Amino acid sequence: MGYNVAIDGPAGAGKSTIAKLLAKEKGYIYVDTGAMYRALAVHFLRRGIKPQETEKIIEAVKDAQVGICYEDGVQQVYLNKENITSQIREEAVGQMASMSSPIPEVRAKLLELQKSLAKEKDVVMDGRDIGTNILPNADVKVYLTASVMCRAKRRYDELTAKGTSCSLEEIEEAIRERDERDMTRKTAPLKKAEDAVLIDSSDMTIEEVVEQIVKLCR
Numbered sequence: 064m065g066y067n068v069a070i071d072g073p074a075g076a077g078k079s080t081i082a083k084l085l086a087k088e089k090g091y092i093y094v095d096t097g098a099m100y101r102a103l104a105v106h107f108l109r110r111g112i113k114p115q116e117t118e119k120i121i122e123a124v125k126d127a128q129v130g131i132c133y134e135d136g137v138q139q140v141y142l143n144k145e146n147i148t149s150q151i152r153e154e155a156v157g158q159m160a161s162m163s164s165p166i167p168e169v170r171a172k173l174l175e176l177q178k179s180l181a182k183e184k185d186v187v188m189d190g191r192d193i194g195t196n197i198l199p200n201a202d203v204k205v206y207l208t209a210s211v212m213c214r215a216k217r218r219y220d221e222l223t224a225k226g227t228s229c230s231l232e233e234i235e236e237a238i239r240e241r242d243e244r245d246m247t248r249k250t251a252p253l254k255k256a257e258d259a260v261l262i263d264s265s266d267m268t269i270e271e272v273v274e275q276i277v278k279l280c281r
């Protein structure tokens with residue numbers, strides 16, 4: 064059994080940034096489970112399926128295979144043997160991932176992959192239901208959050224730094240919507256596991272958050 068660190072929290076809380084740094088410092092493998100839902104989302108979008116078309120999603124998920132491998136320590140995501148890592152960060156893919164991930168058949172598709180990665184290796188895995196559902200016996204559980212305003216501002220800064228023009232209000236609205244969907248869905252909703260340590264990163268630096276989690280690890 065590997066040593067397992069679970070980090071859950073809402074979109075934009077900094078989970079992936081923190082998890083990557085923690086993985087580097089402690090020599091763990093970083094497993095980004097959101098990327099797996101995004102890979103399935105690419106599959107649905109390629110089929111021309113709309114996020115509301117649940118029946119079509121359930122049918123399409125049957126012939127999707129998601130695979131993960133690591134190149135120089137960076138996670139690569141495969142959809143039916145094609146490396147689609149560069150395609151998963153688009154806004155439409157994120158929206159489709161958020162809207163299709165409540166469907167039990169979609170979650171079931173990724174369950175074994177996530178569990179088996181954690182069984183074999185020392186991992187830090189981030190997502191929405193890792194501490195509550197996927198790795199209930201994780202050695203360390205963290206629920207990482209930040210205020211909506213703060214998460215919206217971080218996303219806004221990230222996009223404007225890339226030269227993408229955007230509106231802070233629209234980003235804030237999209238984050239609220241995504242939180243609502245991720246937290247109120249019936250299957251594996253986003254919530255803090257009882258034994259998870261709550262970290263609110265609103266007024267913390269990245270280094271401070273990493274340091275706090277490092278202290279929780281063996």
Ligand code: DC
Pocket residue numbers: 074096097098100101157160161162164165189190191192193241245
């Ligand atoms: O973390 P992210 O933004 O890449 O995740 C995209 C969507 O995937 C997110 O809105 C909800 C879903 N997701 C999930 O349901 N369970 C996970 N463990 C990870 C992501």
